[in-house]
Amino acid sequence: MFGSLFGGKPKKAQFKLQPRQEVEVEMPVGNGAYEAYFVQVQEVHKKRVVLQIPGSERKPMGARDRDFDVNYPPKEKDVDEVNFPPRDDDFKIEVNISVEFRAMSTAHTQVAKTHSVTNNGLFLITNLPIPKATQLLMEVEIPNGSEINTKGKAISSVEDSSSGRRQYITEVEFDADISDKDRAALIRYAMFFKARQNRAEKRLAEGG
Secondary structure, eight states, X not given: OOTGGGTSOOOOOOOOOOTTXXXXXXXXXETTEEEEEEEEEEEEOSSEEEEEOOOSTTOOOOSOEEEEEOOOSXXXXXXXXXXXXXXXXXXXXXXXXXXXXXXXXXXXXXXXXXXXXXXXXXXXXXXXXXXXXXXXXXXXXXXXXOEEEXXXXXXXXXXXXXXXXXXXXXXXXEOTTXXXXXXXXXXXXXXXXXXXXXXXXXXXHTTO
């Protein structure tokens, strides 16, 4: 934890599939639409997996297997930015990402989820407010991707009871030394997550 900030080697998040595991697969069907299926993993190789051909509902057809390349999420070209706001100071996408953080003045580590990410920082869902101007060390764990170790400063904490319990949404501004690569990786994942969520909501609304 916080390895790269203190000279250690950061751990790498692992992407692992197991034979007989059930996974959800989204497949394009034209005109920007997607269909989702639950299929079973048949074989797992270093750079490819073999899945059963999807059928209706949750049951694969089982006629024969099909090879799929394993794509680690997501590259810049894989994300459609058309329906997202421009990346200016108002850019903001709601997404849940695990974050470990601590104030630089303490050794106590806490765990939170992001409420959203912006061009210049993120919003954390915390159980307690974080005092304004608190300097933070953060480890942002992008699912199936890299871990981003960075520093930031608390800007504000606003009480939020929308979940039914008392929480706070804390805005954190990144330090200027965050790399362009880390910033881009975080925004790409947020856009990937939101696009996938939008497709799922559209299928649900259409009764799919």
